[in-house]
Amino acid sequence: MRLGKTGHRVLAVLGNTVVAFLILPILVVIPLSFTPGTVFDFPPDGLSLRWYQDFFGDERWISAAWLSIRLGVAVAITSTALGLLAAIALTRYIKKGAFLVRGLLVAPLIVPPIVTAVAVFDIYVRVGLLRTFLGLVVAHTILALPFSVLLIESALRAVDFGPFEAALSLGATNRRAWRMVVLPGITPALVASAVFSFLISWDEVVLVVFIGGARSQTLPLRMFEFIETQIRPTLAAVSSLIVYVIAAVLTISYLRYRRSISSPDRT
Amino acid sequence: MKKRGWQRRTRRRPHRDSLVGLALLLPCLVVVLLFFAYPLIGVFVRSVSDPAPGISNYVEIFSSRAFRNILRLTVEVSLLTTVGCLVLGFPVAWYITTLEKRRAQLFLVLSTAPLWVAILARLYAWTVILGRRGLINDSLAVMGLVQEPLDLLFNTRAILIGMIHVMLPFMILVLYSSMKGVDESLVESADSLGARPRQTFVRIYLPLISPGLIAGSLLVLIMSMGFFILPAVLGGGGDITIPIYVQTQIRLFKWGIASAMSMILLIVTLALFALLTKVFDPKSVVVGGSRR
Amino acid sequence: MSKSIPSTESRSLQPSTGARIEIRGVRHSFGDVLVLDEFDLTVEPGEFLTLLGPSGSGKTTLLRIVGGLTIPDEGSVIVGGVDMTLLPARERGMGFVFQNYALFPHMTVQDNVAFPLQIRGISSDQIDRDVERALDLVNLQGLGARLPRELSGGQQQRVSLARALVFNPAVVLMDEPLGSLDKRLRQYLQNSIRLLQKEIGFTAVYVTHDQEEAFAMSDRIVVMHGGTVRQLGVPETVYRSPTEHFVADFVGDINEIEGVLRESGHGLVIEIAEGNTLMVPPYLSRSLREGDRVLCGIRPEMVLIQEEPMGSPRLQATVELVSFHGNSYRILSRLRDGRRFIVESSSSLSAPAEGSTVWLHWDEEQTIVLIPPDGQP
Numbered sequence: 001m002r003l004g005k006t007g008h009r010v011l012a013v014l015g016n017t018v019v020a021f022l023i024l025p026i027l028v029v030i031p032l033s034f035t036p037g038t039v040f041d042f043p044p045d046g047l048s049l050r051w052y053q054d055f056f057g058d059e060r061w062i063s064a065a066w067l068s069i070r071l072g073v074a075v076a077i078t079s080t081a082l083g084l085l086a087a088i089a090l091t092r093y094i095k096k097g098a099f100l101v102r103g104l105l106v107a108p109l110i111v112p113p114i115v116t117a118v119a120v121f122d123i124y125v126r127v128g129l130l131r132t133f134l135g136l137v138v139a140h141t142i143l144a145l146p147f148s149v150l151l152i153e154s155a156l157r158a159v160d161f162g163p164f165e166a167a168l169s170l171g172a173t174n175r176r177a178w179r180m181v182v183l184p185g186i187t188p189a190l191v192a193s194a195v196f197s198f199l200i201s202w203d204e205v206v207l208v209v210f211i212g213g214a215r216s217q218t219l220p221l222r223m224f225e226f227i228e229t230q231i232r233p234t235l236a237a238v239s240s241l242i243v244y245v246i247a248a249v250l251t252i253s254y255l256r257y258r259r260s261i262s263s264p265d266r267t
Numbered sequence: 268m269k270k271r272g273w274q275r276r277t278r279r280r281p282h283r284d285s286l287v288g289l290a291l292l293l294p295c296l297v298v299v300l301l302f303f304a305y306p307l308i309g310v311f312v313r314s315v316s317d318p319a320p321g322i323s324n325y326v327e328i329f330s331s332r333a334f335r336n337i338l339r340l341t342v343e344v345s346l347l348t349t350v351g352c353l354v355l356g357f358p359v360a361w362y363i364t365t366l367e368k369r370r371a372q373l374f375l376v377l378s379t380a381p382l383w384v385a386i387l388a389r390l391y392a393w394t395v396i397l398g399r400r401g402l403i404n405d406s407l408a409v410m411g412l413v414q415e416p417l418d419l420l421f422n423t424r425a426i427l428i429g430m431i432h433v434m435l436p437f438m439i440l441v442l443y444s445s446m447k448g449v450d451e452s453l454v455e456s457a458d459s460l461g462a463r464p465r466q467t468f469v470r471i472y473l474p475l476i477s478p479g480l481i482a483g484s485l486l487v488l489i490m491s492m493g494f495f496i497l498p499a500v501l502g503g504g505g506d507i508t509i510p511i512y513v514q515t516q517i518r519l520f521k522w523g524i525a526s527a528m529s530m531i532l533l534i535v536t537l538a539l540f541a542l543l544t545k546v547f548d549p550k551s552v553v554v555g556g557s558r559r
Numbered sequence: 560m561s562k563s564i565p566s567t568e569s570r571s572l573q574p575s576t577g578a579r580i581e582i583r584g585v586r587h588s589f590g591d592v593l594v595l596d597e598f599d600l601t602v603e604p605g606e607f608l609t610l611l612g613p614s615g616s617g618k619t620t621l622l623r624i625v626g627g628l629t630i631p632d633e634g635s636v637i638v639g640g641v642d643m644t645l646l647p648a649r650e651r652g653m654g655f656v657f658q659n660y661a662l663f664p665h666m667t668v669q670d671n672v673a674f675p676l677q678i679r680g681i682s683s684d685q686i687d688r689d690v691e692r693a694l695d696l697v698n699l700q701g702l703g704a705r706l707p708r709e710l711s712g713g714q715q716q717r718v719s720l721a722r723a724l725v726f727n728p729a730v731v732l733m734d735e736p737l738g739s740l741d742k743r744l745r746q747y748l749q750n751s752i753r754l755l756q757k758e759i760g761f762t763a764v765y766v767t768h769d770q771e772e773a774f775a776m777s778d779r780i781v782v783m784h785g786g787t788v789r790q791l792g793v794p795e796t797v798y799r800s801p802t803e804h805f806v807a808d809f810v811g812d813i814n815e816i817e818g819v820l821r822e823s824g825h826g827l828v829i830e831i832a833e834g835n836t837l838m839v840p841p842y843l844s845r846s847l848r849e850g851d852r853v854l855c856g857i858r859p860e861m862v863l864i865q866e867e868p869m870g871s872p873r874l875q876a877t878v879e880l881v882s883f884h885g886n887s888y889r890i891l892s893r894l895r896d897g898r899r900f901i902v903e904s905s906s907s908l909s910a911p912a913e914g915s916t917v918w919l920h921w922d923e924e925q926t927i928v929l930i931p932p933d934g935q936p
Contacts, residue, residue, distance in 0.1 A: 001471075001472045002365050003365070008365060011358055011362045012362060014362065015358055015362030015363070018356075018358065019378050021355070021432070022377070022380070022381050022432065022436065023377055023381070025389070025392045025432065026389055026392050029388065029391065029395065032395055082294050082295045085292070085294060085295065086291065086295040088291055089287075089288040089291035090288075090292075092284075092288070093284045093285060093287050093288025093289075093291065094288040094289075095285075096285075104299060104300075105295060105299060107299075107303070108299070110489075111307070111533060112493030112532050113493055113495065114495045114509075114510035114513050114529065114532070115307070115493075115513075115529040115530075115532060116307075117495075118517060118526065119303065119307045119309065119310050120302060121517065122522075123301070123302055123306035123309070138298060138302055139302070142299060142302060145295065145298075149295075199383070203385045206495050206510075209514070210514075219385075220385060220386075220387050223385075223391070224387055224500070227387065227390065227394065227500055235391045239384075239385070239388035239391050239392065242385050243388065246380070246383045246384050249383075250380055254372070254373070258369060258372070452659060455648070455655075455657075456661035456663075457663075458627075458628070458649050459627070459628065459655035459723075460655075460675035461650075461678045461679060461726070462675075463649060463678075470674075474665045475664070475665060
């Protein structure tokens with residue numbers, strides 16, 4: 001529903017203000033990350049890269065970031081692979097109980113993270129997975145699986161199997177027809193699943209607080225412990241780096257999207 | 268749904284197919300059952316058996332004033348977050364629906380961009396803004412408006428600001444999609460039948476987007492109650508919510524009470540979620556015709 | 560159909576006098592696309608006028624401009640002597656029926672129809688009476704408590720009609736209201752709408768791309784294409800004497816044969832295949848000269864199939880396919896020069912055998928003579 005001219009202007013002001021409220025606080029860390037002092041001074045007296053050096057020069061930061069990246073990649077692969085298998089089972093083989101299985105796989109999405117953390121902590125203490133890389137991978141896979149299963153399953157259901165049948169009728173083997181018809185159809189979902197899984201793991205703190213530790217300290221966990229103990233602008237440098245990456249990714253994908261909607265072959 | 272191609276083959280060998288299906292599901296099921304469902308049941312069992320069998324943990328929670336305060340704070344903060352997100356999210360979502368495609372896309376990207384930034388980066392930003400030597404206090408001091416820095420951080424209000432900031436993108440997404448689903452010809456129709464914009468808004472538009480309003484609110488409410496990191500970072504010593512309490516009790520190895528508190532949180536969450544699925548029931552969702 | 564059509568006895572809404580609609584110099588574009596170009600049109604009070612055209616011809620835009628849902632870039636809309644160009648839709652008091660019905664999904668049928676009355680602050684007793692009568696009028700007695708999604712498409716469209724009529728508008732605008740219904744239901748509702756309109760007397764502007772619907776319902780038809788009027792007239796004239804190739808082709812099937820103008824002893828004639836000549840219609844005699852090329856159009860149902868060469872003009876043809884359509888046969892034949900020629904003949908006559916040679920004969924006066932779309936006379 002559209003408003004009149006005045007109404008629309010009011011709406012525009014409100015809309016822009018709220019979007020500014022969402023974006024600007026995040027950008028605050030960028031000028032702070034270049035500040036030469038230990039606290040944020042306004043106006044800043046000069047530019048400095050010392051907090052970036054602080055980050056890149058500190059073995060603990062680097063190893064935390066490296067651990068998070070390795071963990072994210074492992075979770076992306078595990079969750080997407082398991083999700084693909086489950087999605088195939090749910091679309092092709094399982095009739096009875098599919099609802100139940102789906103409910104079980106999606107449950108970690110609904111259960112509050114703190115409750116999951118308590119449960120996982122409990123079992124890890126008993127089986128000795130506490131503060132291990134494998135333990136982190138398994139825990140994060142549980143959190144990422146709902147997205148993977150839902151994404152891939154809906155992609156599988158949307159695949160038009162007409163060409164698949166046609167390929168079979170023209171003499172293609174089942175596997176070849178799969179690779180030619182089904183795989184291209186679900187590739188975007190597989191990519192989305194991997195990206196989502198990576199991001200979920202990359203940004204997960206609650207479980208890590210329970211099951212991570214000094215030897216398995218992810219970047220978010222280090223940030224969390226750092227933020228609790230000191231507000232040195234090193235965190236500003238870390239946050240800024242994260243913002244740079246995200247901004248670059250979002251800008252590129254937005255521009256690609258814009259190009260794709262303006263290109264004629266989409267119609 | 269029409270079964271085509273390889274989906275159709277299931278009819279021929281039901282027994283073999285369910286075995287294959289089970290085999291495909293096995294890795295998922297092992298992980299989720301063993302490391303999620305089973306210990307979750309364990310949490311429930313502990314809540315009624317540690318330190319002694321019975322419901323003593325629950326009795327303690329509901330009879331003690333301190334516990335009731337924890338519950339109240341959790342619910343209060345979550346409800347206020349929900350209201351805040353509604354109030355702020357509504358105009359944004361509405362504004363985006365009135366924009367042409369490209370600008371709408373840009374605004375959607377901007378308003379959901381925070382979701383992609385690591386939560387700790389966002390929280391750190393708020394500590395920088397609200398802290399005693401933070402952006403707001405510095406600016407106020409430079410302008411000579413305050414002598415002493417204001418205590419903006421480490422209190423319930425800081426939690427609230429942070430929660431709204433974190434949850435708002437979700438609310439905007441849900442509201443936007445429900446507003447986008449309103450058939451413009453219904454609004455035009457009301458217009459042609461003589462309704463003033465306010466009448467159209469109250470009698471047509473609002474009822475049509477109400478499933479979105481309810482769903483968005485429930486979603487924000489559910490997620491807000493489970494927040495642990497955010498109140499831990501932005502809240503003060505007195506701001507103990509259920510998740511924070513659970514963590515401190517685990518640290519003290521008081522498994523029974525922590526488990527009971529977890530169960531309470533879980534049950535409330537599930538109840539709200541059941542309500543949410545009811546709102547999203549396909550039969551209750553009103554759908555207008557598609558427009559030209 | 561067995562369903563009864565509203566009769567005069569069930570008349571309820573006050574007969575209103577329709578208003579005259581004058582559209583003057585309306586021009587409108589969306590972005591770079593010009594949708595309406597210098598559009599002029601007058602709709603007489605109480606007239607049922609149909610805007611007929613393919614999609615993209617600007618007919619819906621014109622209707623929306625009359626209804627106040629779109630403000631034109633230029634030009635004016637005068638209704639009942641009042642310039643309404645800039646008036647919002649809600650102040651125009653016109654009934655608007657949408658293609659997708661646009662019923663409020665969260666309101667019952669009763670509430671939907673009552674909506675315009677409530678907006679106007681009418682007493683609830685009066686509203687109940689008016690709604691009941693309006694539902695009577697469209698034959699939906701007793702369905703007031705239903706929700707729109709519990710009704711069939713045809714019922715929904717009738718609710719939409721009742722809602723647009725209940726406040727006695729002097730003008731009712733309809734945007735392809737029957738577009739998504741099946742054929743029989745469409746014919747039934749065409750009659751219902753037309754009878755209601757005659758009875759109540761409102762001015763109706765109706766948009767459709769279906770020429771049969773336009774013929775069946777209208778006092779006059781405006782054939783639109785590319786944002787301009789291509790022909791304006793009563794249905795019979797538009798069908799029988801289209802003024803240009805686009806109109807001739809759009810409003811019905813047509814067989815096209817090329818002709819050349821020749822001087823004969825008695826003046827200009829049109830020479831077509833197989834030595835046939837046709838006379839030049841009087842309205843074209845001034846603009847054509849010897850040597851000009853024209854297109855002669857013959858409607859399939861105007862042609863008589865004969866087994867022996869008789870009459871003039873006539874063309875020899877081979878029957879390729881005969882298809883039976885209940886009340887008619889459609890005969891696909893091929894002329895000697897290889898062109899396809901379609902004939903529609905009553906199924907009470909016997910159909911020719913496929914593969915047989917026949918002669919196609921028609922009344923020379925029924926020929927539609929057109930200046931070719933590309934060539935100049």
